[in-house]
Amino acid sequence: MPELPEVETVRRLIAPHVVGHTIAGVELDPAFPDVLEGPDGIDPVAGIVDRTITGAQRRGKYLIFPLDNGMSLVIHLRMTGRLLLTEHDAPPVRFQHAALALDNGMDLRFGDQRKFGRIRLTLPDEIEALSARLGPEPLDASFTGDRLYAALQRRPGKIKPVLLDQHLVAGLGNIYVDEALFRTRIHPLTPANTLGRDDAGRLVRAIRHVLRGALANQGTTFSTFENPYGEAGSNASFLNVYGKGRHGFPCPRCGTPLEHLVVGGRGTTICPRCQRHEAHARRDD
DNA sequence: ACACTGCCCTGCGAGC
DNA sequence: TGCTCGCAGGGCAGTG
Numbered sequence: 001m002p003e004l005p006e007v008e009t010v011r012r013l014i015a016p017h018v019v020g021h022t023i024a025g026v027e028l029d030p031a032f033p034d035v036l037e038g039p040d041g042i043d044p045v046a047g048i049v050d051r052t053i054t055g056a057q058r059r060g061k062y063l064i065f066p067l068d069n070g071m072s073l074v075i076h077l078r079m080t081g082r083l084l085l086t087e088h089d090a091p092p093v094r095f096q097h098a099a100l101a102l103d104n105g106m107d108l109r110f111g112d113q114r115k116f117g118r119i120r121l122t123l124p125d126e127i128e129a130l131s132a133r134l135g136p137e138p139l140d141a142s143f144t145g146d147r148l149y150a151a152l153q154r155r156p157g158k159i160k161p162v163l164l165d166q167h168l169v170a171g172l173g174n175i176y177v178d179e180a181l182f183r184t185r186i187h188p189l190t191p192a193n194t195l196g197r198d199d200a201g202r203l204v205r206a207i208r209h210v211l212r213g214a215l216a217n218q219g220t221t222f223s224t225f226e227n228p229y230g231e232a233g234s235n236a237s238f239l240n241v242y243g244k245g246r247h248g249f250p251c252p253r254c255g256t257p258l259e260h261l262v263v264g265g266r267g268t269t270i271c272p273r274c275q276r277h278e279a280h281a282r283r284d285d
Numbered sequence: 286a287c288a289c290t291g292c293c294c295t296g297c298g299a300g301c
Numbered sequence: 302t303g304c305t306c307g308c309a310g311g312g313c314a315g316t317g
Contacts, residue, residue, distance in 0.1 A: 076311080079311065080295090114309090114310095156287085161289095
């Protein structure tokens with residue numbers, strides 16, 4: 001599922017082919033035209049045809065393509081969404097729901113097996129509101145251990161759902177939260193406000209480490225992620241714990257069989273020895 | 286203000 | 302082998 005490294009990979013590869021180019025036409029899947037949304041009273045197709053894309057930005061897991069009319073195309077891939085660059089005449093990509101024809105003979109195609117992803121024509125104040133309610137970018141200098149520590153102090157809930165909360169820090173999903181918690185040896189059920197300032201600092205460094213590594217590998221392809229050329233990312237083989245399939249496999253650090261649990265409704269893999277939790281330690285022996 | 290649940294959606298793997 | 306069933310989960314609305 002696309003998280004920050006995957007979305008950023010898409011952005012980097014798409015940008016040179018779309019920025020400065022005009023959208024010549026839009027084709028929507030008749031069975032799913034709502035994949036393209038717009039503000040109330042604005043026809044999204046009419047709002048983007050003949051508009052020029054002036055940039056390619058990312059905020060958290062959102063892709064933002066500003067247009068020359070002041071509005072922006074905001075795309076969220078959610079679980080299984082894909083953006084692909086193709087020749088204009090190429091056949092539809094798998095699960096294609098939208099095709100934006102560009103003036104350079106290329107198409108930007110959006111496909112999504114599970115129809116969770118959306119393309120939204122967005123007004124400037126909507127973009128500001130979106131960005132304002134998201135937490136800091138984890139790779140920005142503004143995301144410091146002290147800042148995370150202060151935020152965690154206000155959160156008595158489990159650390160894993162807290163880190164998945166995009167309002168606290170933007171761009172983390174299930175994969176990189178599991179990896180960062182493993183790196184810092186923090187159990188996902190640990191109450192966030194019981195973590196110390198040093199824990200928060202280690203978490204910030206671990207989050208940056210796993211995100212930078214994934215970026216260098218052009219993202220993690222666990223099942224469906226592809227870059228805009230249809231290529232898988234290579235980061236999956238560098239993951240330490242993520243994935244239900246790892247249950248029972250030896251921890252890469254200590255060899256203890258990894259455990260799978262559900263935290264906040266999300267599949268979670270931990271090393272029960274490296275990531276100790278009070279409740280666990282007391283439970284059986 | 287926060288935590289928690291359910292909803293959306295469908296290919297695929299597990300189980301029989 | 303072929304079928305059914307439920308899992309996968311990001312973001313958001315609704316509820317407590």
